[in-house]
Amino acid sequence: MARATYLAGISLAAAMGALAACTPAKAPETTAATAPAPAAAPITLPVSINEVMVALVDHASEPLWQDSYQAPTTDDRWLEVQYNAYQMAIAGKLIQLPGQGPNDSEWVADPDWIIKANEMSAAGMQALEAAKAKDVDALNTAGDRLVEACESCHKKFKPALPSMGVYKSPTYPPPR
Ligand code: HEC
Numbered sequence: 001m002a003r004a005t006y007l008a009g010i011s012l013a014a015a016m017g018a019l020a021a022c023t024p025a026k027a028p029e030t031t032a033a034t035a036p037a038p039a040a041a042p043i044t045l046p047v048s049i050n051e052v053m054v055a056l057v058d059h060a061s062e063p064l065w066q067d068s069y070q071a072p073t074t075d076d077r078w079l080e081v082q083y084n085a086y087q088m089a090i091a092g093k094l095i096q097l098p099g100q101g102p103n104d105s106e107w108v109a110d111p112d113w114i115i116k117a118n119e120m121s122a123a124g125m126q127a128l129e130a131a132k133a134k135d136v137d138a139l140n141t142a143g144d145r146l147v148e149a150c151e152s153c154h155k156k157f158k159p160a161l162p163s164m165g166v167y168k169s170p171t172y173p174p175p176r
Contacts, residue, residue, distance in 0.1 A: 045094070048101030049108075052094060057120075058168045060087035061146060064127055066173065068143040071136035078134050085128035088146065092121025107157055116153040123149050 064084045072078045098104040107113050123146040130138035
């Protein structure tokens with residue numbers, strides 16, 4: 001909400017700048033420019049948080065954990081670790097936006113959800129540093145932090161069964 005207000009403030013300032021630059025002859029056009037900017041629509045995800053969990057959070061975290069047990073041996077594979085870590089760091093922020101799930105709006109409005117989502121993002125950043133340094137021990141430490149972030153949130157917010165019924169593939173990630 002604060003971000004929307006901020007953006008609205010920018011466009012209002014831009015409109016006022018345009019007004020000051022105009023000559024009196026163009027007065028009729030500036031009348032339209034000074035009309036109040038329409039309120040920015042709040043951003044929502046096009047899918048449910050459940051789907052984000054399966055397609056992004058779980059998809060990126062599983063190979064991260066595998067790599068922390070069995071260190072990648074090539075630069076390309078370490079780059080994959082980086083990409084998965086980026087995805088975790090980003091996902092922790094993304095799930096602070098509501099999506100199409102029936103409980104999404106309620107979850108993201110809970111301050112404890114934000115704390116736990118930020119913790120997942122921070123663990124992702126820690127994994128990113130480890131990946132950049134190609135340091136498997138550091139990746140392991142980040143992986144432990146990550147699993148704690150998942151578990152603490154699931155313990156509080158995840159119902160016994162997924163409410164949207166979107167599951168991960170039982171065979172993901174595929175063997176390397
Ligand atoms: C901020 C809270 C939060 C964090 C952090 C979080 N989850 Fe979730 N996750 C949920 C909620 C809530 C659901 C249930 C969504 C639904 O059913 O609509 C869910 C659902 C899932 C699902 C799909 C349902 C299932 O049981 O198969 C998977 C897979 C999943 N999470 C994996 C993870 C993993 C792995 C992590 C950590 C890397 C993680 N989640 C971190 C809140 C969280």
